[in-house]
Amino acid sequence: MDALEAKVIRKTRLVTAVSEIFRNGLIYGGGAVVIIHCDEDDRMVWIDCRDTGPGIVDMELALSDGYTSGGGLGRGLGGAKRLSDEFEIVSEPGVGTQVRLAGRA
Template sequence: MNRLPRLRGQLFERHEITVEKDIVRARQAVGRAMDGLGAKAIRKTRLVTAASEIFRNGLNYGGGAVALIHCDAGNRMVWVDCIDDGPGIEDMALALRDGYTSGTGLGRGLGGAKRLVDEFDIVSEPGVGTHVRLAGRA
């Protein structure tokens, strides 16, 4: 699978997401990164909410994931990568459509996350995994 290019900025934290509690720790780290850049509460909430949804997808559909949180102080951006080695996404357009779910959720995960952030990118290959990148400006 083609991964997204390396991020600029400083690695803030790395988290393995293998159980539900890991999602909480990783989303708290996203919040701390936004706080470190002086983000307004609404901007922080939007990125933390989107990241939480993506982390949950990595756990539930990808069988676990790695979360990488980067801070780019120069651009006042927090970047979040969530990478899994799960089954991948067969139909990206369908997966991004509101109401579509491959599980038991409401089908608002990927599309909802995309609407909440300043930058969103995703690459996925069936049978190989998925790499989602989100970013929020502080």
């Protein structure tokens, strides 16, 4: 994002969103793999985060503010979605969860 000369606020938003998602992957997914891709033409930074944890059964519930299954505040997933310009989450119970999000620079 520095290469794209992004504004501080854009960087902060995206890094915070990634932090939320990665932490979810660590705590609930038992570890996560993150891939970062920078699209210079579109000035977008894409982040792909996947884990092989238990997955999410009720997605709508998980995305709603205030829901937590792990003793947190329950704002992580919904908050990360609000902070991203693109957000996509796919989860299969028993297989794992994959989150793809992007922020405009």
